[in-house]
Amino acid sequence: MLKDTTKIKAALIGFGRMGKMYGEAMAQSNRWEIAYVCDPSPSSRAEAQKMFPNTRTITDENIIFNDDSIRAVALCALADSRKEQIEKAVRTHKHIIAEKPVADTIEHEWEVVDLVKDSGVFATVNLYLRNSWYHQTMKQFIEEGEIGELAIIRICHMTPGLAPGEGHEYEGPAFHDCGMHYVDIARWYAGSEYKTWHAQGLRMWSYKDPWWLQCHGTFENGIVYDITQGFVYGQLSQQQTHNSYTDIIGTKGIVRMTHDFKTAVVDLHGVNRTLRIEKPFGGKNLDKLCALMAESILSGQRDPRMPRMRDSAIASQHAWDFLDDARAHDLPAIGNLETLEEIRERRRHMTNGYGLLRHNKE
Numbered sequence: 001m002l003k004d005t006t007k008i009k010a011a012l013i014g015f016g017r018m019g020k021m022y023g024e025a026m027a028q029s030n031r032w033e034i035a036y037v038c039d040p041s042p043s044s045r046a047e048a049q050k051m052f053p054n055t056r057t058i059t060d061e062n063i064i065f066n067d068d069s070i071r072a073v074a075l076c077a078l079a080d081s082r083k084e085q086i087e088k089a090v091r092t093h094k095h096i097i098a099e100k101p102v103a104d105t106i107e108h109e110w111e112v113v114d115l116v117k118d119s120g121v122f123a124t125v126n127l128y129l130r131n132s133w134y135h136q137t138m139k140q141f142i143e144e145g146e147i148g149e150l151a152i153i154r155i156c157h158m159t160p161g162l163a164p165g166e167g168h169e170y171e172g173p174a175f176h177d178c179g180m181h182y183v184d185i186a187r188w189y190a191g192s193e194y195k196t197w198h199a200q201g202l203r204m205w206s207y208k209d210p211w212w213l214q215c216h217g218t219f220e221n222g223i224v225y226d227i228t229q230g231f232v233y234g235q236l237s238q239q240q241t242h243n244s245y246t247d248i249i250g251t252k253g254i255v256r257m258t259h260d261f262k263t264a265v266v267d268l269h270g271v272n273r274t275l276r277i278e279k280p281f282g283g284k285n286l287d288k289l290c291a292l293m294a295e296s297i298l299s300g301q302r303d304p305r306m307p308r309m310r311d312s313a314i315a316s317q318h319a320w321d322f323l324d325d326a327r328a329h330d331l332p333a334i335g336n337l338e339t340l341e342e343i344r345e346r347r348r349h350m351t352n353g354y355g356l357l358r359h360n361k362e
């Protein structure tokens, strides 16, 4: 059989930390041709031009939407520009891979869900955990009945990552910006909608918003969950570390995973099988998301494994609900803004660290 070398012409809008990762993933695949990179920042465009000499770097996104040869756009700027870009993509019939959240307010996110519904374009969002080998392995094991009935989902993700005021302001506090991934993946495991929640937050360094939050509650089907997320994990420690795990308990067995951002380790303790699997972490799995989109475009059939805008809006909605719930209870403040300033100063000079944004490095 002849090798199919059909390429899809695409454009990247936003070439920061994520845009660069999309560029790398697409460049490594034989399915994509990156025709344009659009970014208002001269240094981002210069970097894109260096990485992809055959790509046109531009500041006016309308050039992309007016070009009929472009079939897909990856929207990886910040959330404030996303809805307008999605509107333009739908109007000009371009398939969409969007970063999360899909807009800057929950009202706009639900409008986006309506916009793409029945539009004829394939629209997906980078809820990257769904494309990870470790969550897929654990879900498969659960579906095989190895842990009995799924009962308890416990997720924790704490890193010395993005500090308040460093960027991602449109994306909300840490529990929304990052936490919505965990809100989504718990719902994906449960296969059910959130029913109840009770959240406890903490305003670390006396910042106005909680930067650490823990929420527990139930799904409609009775499964219970607890989710802990915080970018508060030792930003000023001499040697930084993090703590990230998923721990799932059934009526008969358990599955769990942890990672160090390089290697992920999955422990499967089922009734018939006991396995420990260690494999490369896989980062944001953009190779997988881009491959699912490419195959959908080429076949004309949407791959059901691509997360939907609706999934993202639901996760975003509940992440806000949990933050609102935390504000409705005692919400203590510990520490002071001087410590936060020390953290920002340290992060400004870090070249390798947790969740550094482009401008932190520049």
Ligand SMILES: NC(=O)c1ccc[n+]([C@@H]2O[C@H](COP(=O)([O-])OP(=O)(O)OC[C@H]3O[C@@H](n4cnc5c(N)ncnc54)[C@H](O)[C@@H]3O)[C@@H](O)[C@H]2O)c1
Pocket (backbone or CB within 6 Å): 013, 014, 015, 016, 017, 018, 019, 038, 039, 040, 041, 044, 061, 076, 077, 078, 079, 081, 099, 100, 101, 126, 127, 128, 167, 168, 171, 177, 284, 357, 358, 359
């Ligand atoms: N799915 C994930 O796991 C994940 C992880 C990190 C970030 N994100 C999301 O990706 C988005 C980008 O985050 P980042 O970390 O790459 O941020 P970043 O600050 O590193 O990059 C943003 C880039 O967008 C550019 N930009 C701003 N407005 C633009 C516009 N209107 N048109 C074109 N470009 C524009 C900026 O100049 C910058 O180069 C955020 O919305 C964030 O929530 C998702």
